[in-house]
Amino acid sequence: MDGSPPINPEDAAISARTDVYFNRTRAIVQRFGDCQVTYAVFLRRPVVSAPRLAVEWLERVAQERGTRFDIDLLHAEGTWVGAGDPLLTITGSFAELADLETLYLQKLGPPCVAAHNAYQMCLELPEVAFLAMDARHCAGFEMQDMMAYAASVGGAAARKEGAKGFTGNATDATAHWFGAARGFGTMPHALIGYAGSTLRAAEMFQEAFPEENLTVLTDYFGREVTDGLAVCRRYPELAAAGKMAVRLDTHGGRFLEGLDPAESYAVLERHAPGAIRRYRSETELRHLVGTGVSAAAIWRMREALDEAGFPKVRIVASSGFNVGKCRVMADARAPIDMVGTGSFIPDLWSETYATADIIAYDGVPRVKIGREFLLQRNGGRKRGAGG
Template sequence: MTGAPDDLDAAIAGRTDVYFNRTRAIVEHFGDCQVTYAVFLRRPVVSAPRLMVEWLESVAQHRGTRFEIEVMHAEGTWVGAGDPILYLTGSFAQLADLETLYLQKLGPPCVAAHNAYQMCLELPAVSFLAMDARHCAGAEMQEMMAYAASVGSAAAQREGARGFAGNATDATAHWFGAPRGFGTMPHALIGYAGSTLRAAEMFHEAYPEENLTVLVDYFGREVTDGLAVCRRFPELAAAGRLAVRLDTHGGRFLEGLDPGESYGVLERHVPGAIRRYRSETELRHLVGTGVSAAAVWRMREALDESGFPKVRIVASSGFGVGKCRVMAEAKAPIDVVGTGSFIPDTWSETYATADIVAYDGVARVKIGREFLLKRNGARKRNGQVVP
C-alpha cells in the first residue's frame, strides 16, 4: 500500500474481494459484533506471520481500533496442515474487508520459509545466498521472499546449520542483519569484458577491497577459465578471498565432462552415491548436465591439483530442496549455494485461509471446519457449535 494515510481505506477497498466490502457495509448497517478468525494453511509450513501482523497493526492504528492477534506458532516454528497459525479478534466491520490482503501476506512467506529451512538442513555445512529478487513479481513479493528466507534460515541455524549468510539486494538485506546485499558480476559483465579473466580484472580494479567471485561458465571453459583467474590473483586465492561460481546451464556438461566422465568423478570421490536406485531427476543432479554433483567435484579436483585449495566454490542454478538433498548425499564440496528456489514451486500451496470461529464470544464455524476452534471445550448442540 502506498500513498497518504487518507488513501489507505480506498486502496484496501480497491484491492479486496468485493464481497468483503459488501459484508462490511451490511455489518455497519445492521450492527457490528466482535469476531474471531482462525487463520491457517492446508499444508505443513514454517510460521512466518510478521508481515501480516505488522500490516494489521498499521491498519488498526489508522482506523482507530484494536485487533487482538494471538499467534499460536511463534515465528520460525513448524506448523501442521490445518493448524491455525494465529487467531485474529476484533470488530467485524473493521476486519471484514481485510481478509484478502492479510492472507496474501501470510501464505507465500510461510511456504517459502519452510523450503528455505529444509534446504539449509539438507546442506548444514554450506552457506546460502538468497538470489530470489529477479524471480519475484514486484517489490512486495521480493520483501516477502527475503523475509521468508531469513525465517527459514534462522530456524535451521537453531539446529546447527549455517543457513543464509545474506542476499543479493540492498533493500532486503536487513532481513539477514546485513547493511547491504552481496554479489560481484553477472554474465553480462563477462560478455562486455570479452573474457572471464578480463572481467575479473575489471572487478578487482573497481572494487579492490571486495572478495572476488567469478562466473566461469560463460565460454564453456569452467575449469580453464577458473584456473586462469586463480593464477592471475594468487594472493586472493591463498587468502580464501577468491571463489569460482558454477552456473552451467542444463543444456550442456561442465568442461571436460560427459556421462561417462561424470560417473568416473563420483566413483573417485563418493562411489556410494551412485550405487543405489535413483530417480531420473536425482541422476540429473548427480551426473547430468548443468551444475551436477560431478561438476562440483571436478571443479574441486582441478583447483586442488593446481594448488588452490582455499579457492571456494559457489554453486547456483536450480538449487531447491531436492537438489540440495542429492548434493548432500554426494558430499559435493560446495562452499556457498546461490538460490532463489525457495520460492514456492506450486503456488496453490501458498493459499492461506481464514474462517470466523466465534461471533461475540459464541463459537460458530461452518460444518467441516470444527478443527479450527480453540481447544476450550467447545461442542455441538442441535447442530450448532457452542462453548
C-alpha cells in the first residue's frame, strides 16, 4: 500500500470512457487552480427537449464527487427547442466538470432528436395509438433506454396537442417510461413458423395467455386477408368485443394478398382519391400504392374485415413507419388503429451530436469566436445537482 487514496470506481469508469483531452484538462486545472465555469449545451437542429437522462447522470456524479452542479433547464422536458438554442446550462467546478462532457452529451443528443421524431409522427396521425418497438434496433440497453424515454417524451408532447401518442412499448425493462408495469406484444413471425399456420399460432397464444387481447400477425404465408379472417371466425367473441387486432407487416418485396398496382390504385380511388391525384415522390407513391404495408393495403384489410362482419377488429400497422410514412398515411386517411414502430430512431446519427461550450469563467463571459450567440441565452429553471 502506498498510502494514496483509492480510485473512485465512478471516476475510473468516466476516465476510461471520456475523450483523453478532457482527462488531461482536468489534471491541468487541478494542478494550476480550479475555477467556476458555465457550460451551454445545444444541438444544431430543432429538437424536443429530453434532458432527463443526462441531468440525472450529472446529479449522480456530483453526489459521488461531493460537489454541486447548478443545472439551468432553459427548455422544460417535452418542449420544442430551436437549432443552436441552448437546452440547458451547467455551472460548477471546472475540475469536476471537465471530464464529463463526452458522457453527458451522449445521453442528451440522441433522445432529443428521437423525441422530436416521435412527436412529429404522433401529430401526423393524432387518432392513432403508437407502440414503441425500437429495442431490437438499438445498440445495447443504454441506447434502448434512451430511445424508449425519447418516445415517451415525444408522445407526451403530442398528447398535449390532442394526439393519442405513444401508449406503450415492447419491453418490460423500459415500460416504466410509459407508466406501465410491462411491455406489450403477442407474436413474432417465428411463432407462426413454429405453429405451422397463422390460425394455429393464434390458438396457441390464446391458450397460453387467455386474458390477453389477441393481435395476430398475418403476413407469414402471404395470406393477410384469408388468415386474418380465419382467426376472426375462430374467435368471434373476441372480434365482437374489440379484443382482437390483425397486424400488417407485409414484406416490401410483395403486395398484400389480392393487390397489385392496378388494384391498389382502385382501392385508394374508393376511399381516398385525393391522395393519389396529387404529385408524389417515388417514396410517397410506394407508401400509398406500392408493395409492403401501403395505405391501399390497410384500406383493403379494413374492407375485408367490415365485409365479413368484423368491424370492431382493429388494424395494427408496422414496417418502416417514420415521419414521412405517417404523413402519407394521414393524407390517405388510412384506417389504422395502432402503429408499431422503432423508426423514431434517428436515421442520420450525425444530427444527434450535442455540443457543449463554456460561456463563463468565474462569472466572466467568455466563449470561442463563432459561438457568441450562446451568451444571449434566456433564463431557465435552475436545478442543483449533488451535495
